[in-house]
Amino acid sequence: MAPNDRALxxxxxxxxxxxxxxxxxxxxxALLVVDYLRSEPGEARRAGFYARLNTLLREVGSQADETxxxxxxxxxxxxxxARAGRRMARAIAVxxxxxxxxxxxxAATRVNPEQMDAAVTMxxxxxxxxxxxxxxxxHISGIGAPDFTDAGLRLVGRRSMNIGLFTRVxxxxxxxxxxxxxxxxxxxxxxxFVRNPWIAHRVGTARLLTWPSGWSRYVIAGExxxxxxxxxxxxxxxx
Amino acid sequence: xxxxxxxxEQVPRLRRYARALMSNREHADDLVQDTLERAxxxxxxxxxxxxxxxxxxxxxxxxxxxxxxxxxxxxxxxGIEDEGVAERDEMAVTPNPAGSLELxxxxxxxxxxxxxxxxxxxxxxxxxxxxxxxxxxxDIPIGxxxxxxxxxxxxxxxxxxxxxxxxxxxxxx
Numbered sequence: 001m002a003p004n005d006r007a008l009x010x011x012x013x014x015x016x017x018x019x020x021x022x023x024x025x026x027x028x029x030a031l032l033v034v035d036y037l038r039s040e041p042g043e044a045r046r047a048g049f050y051a052r053l054n055t056l057l058r059e060v061g062s063q064a065d066e067t068x069x070x071x072x073x074x075x076x077x078x079x080x081x082a083r084a085g086r087r088m089a090r091a092i093a094v095x096x097x098x099x100x101x102x103x104x105x106x107a108a109t110r111v112n113p114e115q116m117d118a119a120v121t122m123x124x125x126x127x128x129x130x131x132x133x134x135x136x137x138x139h140i141s142g143i144g145a146p147d148f149t150d151a152g153l154r155l156v157g158r159r160s161m162n163i164g165l166f167t168r169v170x171x172x173x174x175x176x177x178x179x180x181x182x183x184x185x186x187x188x189x190x191x192x193f194v195r196n197p198w199i200a201h202r203v204g205t206a207r208l209l210t211w212p213s214g215w216s217r218y219v220i221a222g223e224x225x226x227x228x229x230x231x232x233x234x235x236x237x238x239x
Numbered sequence: 240x241x242x243x244x245x246x247x248e249q250v251p252r253l254r255r256y257a258r259a260l261m262s263n264r265e266h267a268d269d270l271v272q273d274t275l276e277r278a279x280x281x282x283x284x285x286x287x288x289x290x291x292x293x294x295x296x297x298x299x300x301x302x303x304x305x306x307x308x309x310x311x312x313x314x315x316x317x318g319i320e321d322e323g324v325a326e327r328d329e330m331a332v333t334p335n336p337a338g339s340l341e342l343x344x345x346x347x348x349x350x351x352x353x354x355x356x357x358x359x360x361x362x363x364x365x366x367x368x369x370x371x372x373x374x375x376x377x378d379i380p381i382g383x384x385x386x387x388x389x390x391x392x393x394x395x396x397x398x399x400x401x402x403x404x405x406x407x408x409x410x411x412x
Contacts, residue, residue, distance in 0.1 A: 046393075050392050
């Protein structure tokens with residue numbers, strides 16, 4: 001049996017009437033509906049009303065004027081801008097959080113001047129307690145240990161001190177001709193500096209010469225009477 | 240075409256449907272605006288390539304149903320002025336008075352229909368949606384669509400022909 005025959009076999013139902021009125025019924029079924037309506041005047045009037053109803057509804061719809069459309073378009077624009085504003089606010093919030101995190105990290109990984117002075121002073125006191133008479137010049141690989149030979153100093157050791165969770169101060173121990181120790185240390189600064197002349201200050205009997213340069217701060221420490229202290233600090237200014 | 244522009248294209252259809260759904264023109268326009276705002280804020284829920292019109296009508300349907308539900312929970316009093324009687328333009332003279340009367344009768348009769356019947360009649364008759372699209376929009380089986388369409392149209396026929404059954408008075412003893 002062909003598909004069309006099967007369609008014709010199924011008795012007409014209410015859905016067919018509505019589908020016929022709405023123009024969605026297949027042609028072969030529509031013919032059955034037409035025959036039925038011809039034989040049933042009451043049903044024909046009913047189907048006629050439904051068709052008229054569709055026409056009236058579309059007339060009602062066509063009378064909707066466009067005066068509100070501008071208002072709606074403006075609303076769309078406002079909503080779009082509000083969404084863009086919220087996206088921008090979220091982006092700014094993420095940026096602020098990232099910057100805050102970066103600043104916090106920088107603060108956590110930098111040694112402030114007071115911490116630096118304390119660490120260097122402790123290193124100096126530690127070095128003073130050691131016997132250096134027979135110490136030979138050592139060669140320490142890597143950067144960070146300047147050559148103070150011209151100042152009459154020789155490198156004899158290295159110390160590393162942890163300050164906080166993320167920071168560390170590396171210091172180098174030099175001896176002058178009298179085997180008196182001097183400490184040289186540097187650390188990353190919070191800011192970038194133009195090279196400044198060193199400044200001297202006392203911590204107990206120790207004298208600390210400090211200066212910033214670039215992204216680093218430098219300290220040379222020794223007892224106030226230790227020879228070569230200022231020569232070493234001056235020699236770094238020439239480099 | 241940007242999504243926003245596609246939405247604006249649908250505005251006339253949304254407005255005529257909303258105005259047919261609700262008797263009050265301002266409420267209808269508010270519903271359209273709410274629909275567009277919701278659509279713009281939920282673009283991630285629209286699947287590109289699918290029928291935007293059907294999606295928008297679904298959004299509007301859900302918004303309208305929620306509005307009705309909230310109004311009934313608040314037992315909102317609706318004043319006469321809110322019914323948009325002034326919108327009916329009683330004194331207007333039109334070129335086709337008979338047609339205008341017929342449209343007003345239709346408008347009045349539509350508002351007498353329960354919402355579930357009114358929506359289906361409008362989506363099929365006004366928006367010319369297929370039965371399957373109406374089923375998707377309203378999230379109901381297609382059999383329910385046909386049932387509501389049949390009952391809605393027949394109810395309108397009764398209302399517009401003046402053959403609405405009279406209310407039965409209770410016998411008070």
